[in-house]
Amino acid sequence: MSFDRRTREEQTPGAGRAHDRRNRVAVIAVSAAVVAGLLGFGSYTLLKGPEADAAGEVSTAASRAGDAKQAEPEEAAAAGAVEGERSWDPEKLGRDHVTTPVTYPMRPPVGGDHDPAWLNCDGVVYEKAVPDVHAVHALEHGAVWVTYDDRATDADVRALASKVAGTPYTLMSPYDGQDGAIVLSAWGKQVAVDGADDPRVARFLARYVQGPQTPEPGAPCTGGVDG
Template sequence: MNRILLPALLLLTACAQGNPEIEGVQSFKYSGGDHRTGRLTYAQRPPVGGPHHPVWQNCGVYDRPLYDEHAVHSLEHGAVWITYQPGLDTGEVAKLREAVQGRPYTLLSPYEAQPSPIVLSAWNKQLTLTSASDPRIPAFIQKYEQGGEAPEIGAPCSGGYGETA
């Protein structure tokens, strides 16, 4: 093999192995920038991208459900949205609160009719979990908060909509 190609191939291989996909993460394909008003229907629950309200949801911890349309706009800005089924054990919710504490681009809220007790969503990515002790939670936040495929990384996650559904 050519002396120049071999080091380049090794570098590409090392880079690919340095950022492996988190086990169980599902991928989707949405592009950003589609702002609409009114209630929208999403293929995933909670949604991971697509059309959304022109005003984003303020990042933070909420004890009531959020409007999908505002939260999706926050995902477009590089936020991670952690949702949990209403009625999830209070100890589990406390662990989720700890996971997002001090993280400026995260949302935490209950979510009706989601497929598992806990769901982590970022733009075009989603992970369903059964326990707040799962070690993939900090890994997901680390990888996708202000990262991943979010079209508007660095756009605000405050100064937007702060109400609940």
């Protein structure tokens, strides 16, 4: 018996060619997969760009909306009447400058004839009562006058004084004979509250400091008299 030392591939016609075809097919398949992956990544990148931009725009819009929302309380405070406030017809309130005593129909007064000199009202806190005729002139310039009597607590007085001291076109003083423990007055407008933490305090100040009721907007609150 003779033994053929050739390999089986050599012994089998076409076996080598079949092996080469399988290798080529494998290489082609791998190449196709790589190309497909690159194309897919490229498409994802192209699509992601606009989506990222859109997402950024949405985020920016949301941020602006948040800023606007934060600004809403102050804007809301300046809009509309304050709950419980009293109003007087400004056409019926005198505005003449007089040097004689004036009797006002409300306490504290919210308008009427007044002294030619206004009370300094650039965030001034007066420890003693001030003349009505000077305070009314300050109201004509767009100031808000905060008054209190013995019913107001020391804590409320301190809190109000701090708020007034930091707010231009405001003044504060004690006042006997008013309706509430704490009263805020502007030209033709007035509200009484029980405490400094009443939200109507901030609302009244926001609406009526140099507000739409002001007969002489922009007139000074300095250069007048100090009580």
